[in-house]
């Protein structure tokens with residue numbers, strides 16, 4: 001922020017009229033001292049109540065001068081009051097020595113109190129100014145911080161995009177290489193028909209793999225906003241268990257459902273079904289020896305937690321931070337997109353997905369979904385991909 005703007009802010013929005021205002025205030029206060037003095041001269045000495053009152057009336061403009069203009073203003077006011085008042089003491093009360101001494105003492109008090117209040121007011125003003133300056137500096141620092149955070153986010157997004165493209169290129173290169181080889185062989189005229197058939201099938205499989213890779217990638221790259229409807233978590237888990245049950249049985253895996261009573265949740269049930277299916281399939285793949293997958297749901301405050309607990313191999317500690325990254329996979333035929341899509345869908349619902357290894361064996365994936373539709377949490381790199 002340029003210096004002059006900053007000063008403007010310190011002075012406040014009335015900066016133009018502030019000087020005039022101060023001068024007017026000073027004039028009014030000095031005028032008040034003059035008026036009080038005049039009243040002294042004009043009031044007959046017989047008014048024994050009015051005189052002491054008028055004498056104390058000086059304190060008001062003197063104190064205000066000290067408050068508004070500091071010790072210098074206070075001293076100036078005290079001096080003016082003294083100069084205007086002393087002739088009156090000499091003229092009107094000169095004969096009464098005791099009373100005049102009391103008056104002089106009163107004037108001395110002006111000179112004690114005015115600078116004292118003035119110094120205190122000055123101190124407070126300085127303090128206030130310091131606080132204001134600090135506030136301005138703080139807001140400047142905050143703006144700078146935000147700008148640099150934005151920069152970090154942008155470079156983060158770019159590097160995420162680069163990583164993503166590199167991952168995709170890598171995933172495409174393998175099937176493409178296999179396809180190229182198969183096509184080359186198929187071009188040979190002397191090829192026996194069963195070999196030709198074999199390589200044609202191989203080429204077909206690679207094309208399928210590429211297609212599914214691209215479909216998954218598009219799911220990830222262009223996430224659809226959730227079409228929310230109220231869904232019973234228990235019903236959802238039941239349908240997943242039925243849907244994946246047959247496939248799981250082939251791998252000797254049983255799926256059980258343990259759904260506690262919860263409120264219905266506003267979710268896109270197709271999307272969340274896709275997430276749960278991904279988790280269940282991963283769990284089946286992690287249990288080559290078979291076992292049990294437990295699908296659970298319970299409510300925690302304003303959110304429903306869905307968990308998928310398996311008895312598989314668990315996740316190596318060095319991989320646990322990376323399993324939600326696109327293209328991260330430990331399986332030879334994996335795409336590494338299942339969990340990143342799951343992550344994206346859950347965040348699109350304003351929820352969270354997390355994972356931990358079970359104490360005995362296997363892993364647990366937990367999805368926390370707010371019951372009322374919340375604002376989606378879109379991470380910067382997801383936004384970039386839209």
Ligand SMILES: Nc1ncnc2c1ncn2[C@@H]1O[C@H](COP(=O)(O)OP(=O)(O)O)[C@@H](O)[C@H]1O
Pocket residue numbers: 278282283286310312313314315323328329330331333334335336337338339340362363
């Ligand atoms: N239930 C699980 N148990 C152990 N490892 C898992 C489990 N779920 C996922 N993983 C790990 O996370 C990786 C990424 O999973 P995912 O994104 O679904 O991709 P993919 O299934 O194609 O490998 C898997 O390769 C595996 O190493």
Ligand SMILES: [Mg+2]
Pocket residue numbers: 278281282338339
């Ligand atoms: Mg998977």
